[in-house]
Amino acid sequence: MTVRITLEDTTTGEQRIYIDTLEDERTYDASYIWSDGNYSCDCNRYNFFYGSEDSVGCGDTRFKVIRWEPE
């Protein structure tokens, strides 16, 4: 399953699209990891957004999912 996820960095208002293939998530609801799992955390979303190994602390306020579009 491939999903186009529009993320917003709330500190800048910038939006970017991240494509997630969710390859490891076939066996259960693929949206879970983004809503309540590891990918709901700012530290992981920072890596997706900036494609960087640097990161920010854990939290759930900096990056928002603006759109969720399964392909």
Ligand SMILES: [Zn+2]
């Ligand atoms: Zn975290």
